[in-house]
Every structure is written in structure tokens, then in C-alpha cells.
Amino acid sequence: MLTGGGLAVASASCRPSGGGATVDPGALPAGSVAGYSGEQLVNAALIMNAGAALGLSVRGQTIGVMTAMGESTLRVLDRGDLAGPDSRGLFQQRDNGAWGSYADRMDPTISATNFFRALQRVNGWETLSPTAAAHAVQRNADPNYYTRFWDPAGQVVAALTGVPVETLNPGGGALACSPDGGAGALPGVPLPPGAWTKPAIGPLTSVYGMRWGRPHNGIDIAPPCSSPIYAAASGTVVRAGPSSGYGNLIAVDHGGDVVTRYAHMYPGDVLTSVGQTVVAGQQIGRVGSYGDSTGCHLHFEVLRGGAFTDPLPFLTSVGVSVQ
CATH class of the missing domain: 2.70.70.10 (Glucose Permease (Domain IIA))
Known part of the structure; x- marks a missing residue:
């Protein structure tokens, strides 16, 4: 959808309004969703509930699920990697004092809560693209690393909550939101091929x-x-x-x-x-x-x-x- 000046209208799919969604971990899909199943879906539900407890929107909750997909495939890992051998848990949080104890980092709810609290401290995180918001917390070597996990995260969240997947902006892992989702803002959805838009909003x-x-x-x-x-x-x-x-x-x-x-x-x-x-x-x-x-x-x-x-x-x- 276009408006004057070649700008796309940032729709509600970019920033879902209202509070987040809660999920019953005991009533999850029996099969696979976007390649994730069993304990992975349970962990996604716990991440969703941690976000809801902090008042995050469904989009914010989905950023958490996306990040954990990229860090651990939604599994509570008791190991790190070459870049962070002390990393642990769903979010591969380091043993540097910022993420609590070993037990905290290995606990899905506590580690997700600490991730979301760090996300909320990022200035303007709601307007960042999902991958940029995750990168601001995780500091991955590649700021676009999480983009590939946005669509599967949206599918999992939709399956767990009943929220229509279309409202989670498929394909939008690297696209930013406008602050209010209103007309005349920069796109929260892709523009048509060949379109141009403002490089920034300001005087x-x-x-x-x-x-x-x-x-x-x-x-x-x-x-x-x-x-x-x-x-x-x-x-x-x-x-x-x-x-x-x-x-x-x-x-x-x-x-x-x-x-x-x-x-x-x-x-x-x-x-x-x-x-x-x-x-x-x-x-x-x-x-x-x-x-x-x-x-x-x-x-x-x-x-x-x-x-x-x-x-x-x-x-x-x-x-x-x-x-």
C-alpha cells in the first residue's frame, strides 16, 4: 500500500497493538511448527509468557522467540561456542554477571525475562527492525543474523497463540517500524520493486x-x-x-x-x-x-x-x- 511521496504505510502488522499473548505450555501443537516441536515449543511458550509478564506486545515477544531460535534452536544448551565458551541457555547468555547465575541462564523463564529487560533498555527498540533489536541486546558479529529466524518465529507464535501470522509481517525481519504505525511513516512492510523512500524521518x-x-x-x-x-x-x-x-x-x-x-x-x-x-x-x-x-x-x-x-x-x- 502506497501513500504520497512513494512511502509505504506502516501497518498494524509492524507493531501489533495491545498487550502480549500468554500461552498454556500444556496445550501446545502435537506436531512440528516451522521445524520446531516438543521441548522447543514449550520453550517458545515460556519465552512468550515471560514477555507478556513484562507487558511486551506480540511483536516484542516474537523478537524473543526469534532470538532464541538463532542462539539455541529453542533448546536449553549447556554449552557455548568458540566466540563464547561460557555461553549457556536459550539465549546463550555469557557468564559476565549481566545475566545472573548459571541457574538463571539455564532457566527458560528467567533467561527470557533478562533478555526482554535488556531489550526494553534499548532506546527506541520498538522502531528497530527485529534483527537490529535482537543485535542490540546480543551483539552478534553479524547484525543481520537473526533475520532468517523472523518468519519461523512468526509461524511458531501464530501456532501457539492463534494470532494470524499475517499480522506478524512475514518477510519483515530486517524491516523497521514507524513509531506509531501511522500513515506517512517509513515502511514496516516491503515496498514494491523499484520504489524509493526517505532515508530518515526528521527535519x-x-x-x-x-x-x-x-x-x-x-x-x-x-x-x-x-x-x-x-x-x-x-x-x-x-x-x-x-x-x-x-x-x-x-x-x-x-x-x-x-x-x-x-x-x-x-x-x-x-x-x-x-x-x-x-x-x-x-x-x-x-x-x-x-x-x-x-x-x-x-x-x-x-x-x-x-x-x-x-x-x-x-x-x-x-x-x-x-x-
Whole structure:
């Protein structure tokens, strides 16, 4: 569904309203759901109930199930891995004092409760994509690692609760939500192929051209610190990391000699990697003030044929208004 300026309306599927759902662990599906069965479904139910006890929405609960799928296949593991040999339990929580005792980490309800409490401390987690929200807690080496588990998590949650799976935004593991799910926000659902959208939601604070005696090769959009940065269109990430005055820089090649660039993320707020394919509206970073910057903002550039071009008329030509 599209609205003016080529933006998708973030539907209720992005942030289900109301409280979470509780599950009776003794009344679970007898067979397999998305490849998970038996004790795995019991653990998913316990994760759901821990989230409900803290007042999380079904979407928040599903992020917990997704994370445990990625960390332990929904099994209480009494072992770690090379990256964390002391990791234990459903969420592979480390023995660093942050996650309680060994018994706490091995207890499905307590470990899930501690995961959700950490998630609630993440600024703006409700607007992050599910994989970015999980990564903010777990700090996996790959911020997009959990994306692949979003759809099976949604299927499991739907089977346990009766919530229609369509309301859990299938395919949306890497897509961010708007704060209110209302019209005119960035997409919580994928945009059609070839569509463009705003790279961030906030006031336009600086335009393309000469500034302070030197070229300013992009525009500045200034949402609050840590707000989502979105891929303006589908493409392939060709750069993602440190870049002198840019602080950190992401570049996305959209084909047809068009590249967009996104700057000033803090270390750890680059939520994509070189070679990743992204879609319009997918969160790829968080707004920061790193590098040559005097306050939190997104510096956004467009290159055509390798040369800088004014992003405002370019975005207007593809149906997007930043102002």
C-alpha cells in the first residue's frame, strides 16, 4: 500500500497493538511448527509468557522467540561456542554477571525475562527492525543474523497463540517500524520493486551546495540520535564502515549508475555489511554524530555515474519528498 511521496504505510502488522499473548505450555501443537516441536515449543511458550509478564506486545515477544531460535534452536544448551565458551541457555547468555547465575541462564523463564529487560533498555527498540533489536541486546558479529529466524518465529507464535501470522509481517525481519504505525511513516512492510523512500524521518537541516567555503555533497536530515536510517531503494551494499570525516559510511549501489551514501553512524550502529542485498525501507543503521559532525543527523548523498548530484531534485524525480 502506497501513500504520497512513494512511502509505504506502516501497518498494524509492524507493531501489533495491545498487550502480549500468554500461552498454556500444556496445550501446545502435537506436531512440528516451522521445524520446531516438543521441548522447543514449550520453550517458545515460556519465552512468550515471560514477555507478556513484562507487558511486551506480540511483536516484542516474537523478537524473543526469534532470538532464541538463532542462539539455541529453542533448546536449553549447556554449552557455548568458540566466540563464547561460557555461553549457556536459550539465549546463550555469557557468564559476565549481566545475566545472573548459571541457574538463571539455564532457566527458560528467567533467561527470557533478562533478555526482554535488556531489550526494553534499548532506546527506541520498538522502531528497530527485529534483527537490529535482537543485535542490540546480543551483539552478534553479524547484525543481520537473526533475520532468517523472523518468519519461523512468526509461524511458531501464530501456532501457539492463534494470532494470524499475517499480522506478524512475514518477510519483515530486517524491516523497521514507524513509531506509531501511522500513515506517512517509513515502511514496516516491503515496498514494491523499484520504489524509493526517505532515508530518515526528521527535519531537513542542510542542503546540497557550497557551505562554509567548501562543497557540501549531500543533504542533512536530523532525527533524534539513534533513530533508524533506511535504505532509500533496493540495492547492494558496497561499503559499510569507517571513513574519515564521514565517521562511518554506508554506500548502496542501486544499479543504473546510481549509488546512495549514508554517514555519521557511531561504531556499532552500522547495521549492514558489504555484499548484503537490501530493500527500500530496510533499516541499515542508526543516526549518530560521528566524524566531522556537530550533532546527530544523517548526511545523505546521491551519486550518478560516480559524480555527486543534489539529492533533493533526484528524490523528487522518483516520487519522494524529504521536506
